[in-house]
Amino acid sequence: MLKEERQQKILQILNEEHKVIASDLSKRLSVSEDTIRRDLKELDNRGLIKRVHSGALRIGPPVVDFSTRQHMFNEVKIKLAKKALSFIKEDMVLLIDGGTTNLHLVNQLPLTLKATVITNSPPIAMALTNHQHIDVIMIGGTLFKQSMVNLGIDTVESLSNMRADLYIMGIYKIDPYIGISVPSLSEALVKRKMASISSEILGMATSDKLSTVSNHIVCPTKDLTYLITENISPNIKKIYGSQQVVVVD
Amino acid sequence: MLKEERQQKILQILNEEHKVIASDLSKRLSVSEDTIRRDLKELDNRGLIKRVHSGALRIGPPVVDFSTRQHMFNEVKIKLAKKALSFIKEDMVLLIDGGTTNLHLVNQLPLTLKATVITNSPPIAMALTNHQHIDVIMIGGTLFKQSMVNLGIDTVESLSNMRADLYIMGIYKIDPYIGISVPSLSEALVKRKMASISSEILGMATSDKLSTVSNHIVCPTKDLTYLITENISPNIKKIYGSQQVVVVD
DNA sequence: TATTATTTTGCATGTTTGTGCCTCCATTTG
């Protein structure tokens, strides 16, 4: 098990259990206590946990997840999210809509990051509770519970007053010929609006999103600026153009 | 149990009980009295408590943040919330703003209830995920993380298009002479707007909200239609008029 | 692919911390 992977695991455990004992982790993760200590020290230096004698404490309240979907492809999504982090710079205005992958991304954002986040997803907003230097602007609308985003006319209208540097788009399905498709018309309208007010668009797609079968409504938006995906479809670079596709192994 | 954890626990107990006995803590936390004494000495040195013979005292007024508020007065709030349920009828349009008591109320709503809920609080919206027959409309704005509500000009503007049957107002402080007061101007503006678009207004107040001392900004709204409170201040009925005050024993 | 450079890990070392017990002194209480 890789070091980063292990530390991620520690954060995850800490998120669920509030505290963590070094000797305990040593057994659970099958590494020596020294290694655990080094991990904890590092995570503490990065401000992610509070190191105490014999263990560590969580810093803020636990991050909530809104569906069981959250845990599927968990490791993959974290990988994608980490890759996406490199596109996020200080003082950016980020527009982030729903989706579990986006939620992962938000959970990965460093606590020290200074930025503005515009979102129509309550879980995304709540995940940013502990980020002191991130201003959150919520876009209202009718709550679509299945994906936990606000949609509708009000949502589109509110977005008209805004501009964003980077739109991090949640992806349901993406097909090289059909394009991006979503399960409802209102979602398509909102996504199109979001795309139109953003300078760049970034999408993350796990392999299950790459299916060519699509019973969704096509979302008529301009092309993604960046697509981050798994190394499953080797020909995806050919189809989308290699300069914008980032492949995670 | 970790040392930091234990000391946190002591602070928490002290926050609720005003004073604390060393021998008592020793049993409750299953450590020797010596250890407790060392803890108390340390907390005193850090200026967090006042050490006295045989125990310690709280220094200031009890501190409350969002996460702890959520669990404080739990039983009382559930009682109040249950009482409030009787004012909620089928097919109502409910306007619900933030506050932990409101969150309790929402958690008490029967899963079969058919209604529309308008809210500017992400936690309230998320709490309604499982209510199949409740439509949720979120009001956007700038997220105010301390109380987890959306505020600002956009919030007020969005509310202009809406009408509600019942506004369930979160209460910070209520005083028979000063009225309802809130900790910030933006919150006052939003609450006033909410009040103006609702036919009736209901407030729930635990006993700690009835303090006459108030360093908040007064919220200039019309009177509450219903006030649900604890049976602590027997003269509250006289002050507010008995027809609108519901007292829970 | 083979080889080299870098990082990461585990172990041995001596040190620090946290805890309980004990003794002696101070304070309270009957």
Next chain:
DNA sequence: CAAATGGAGGCACAAACATGCAAAATAATA
């Protein structure tokens, strides 16, 4: 005043820690 209770300081021991170093694993390079 005497008995009882709480507190301070010292001691002991186990658990947790930092550090240096060599082996192992990983990444980078040819």
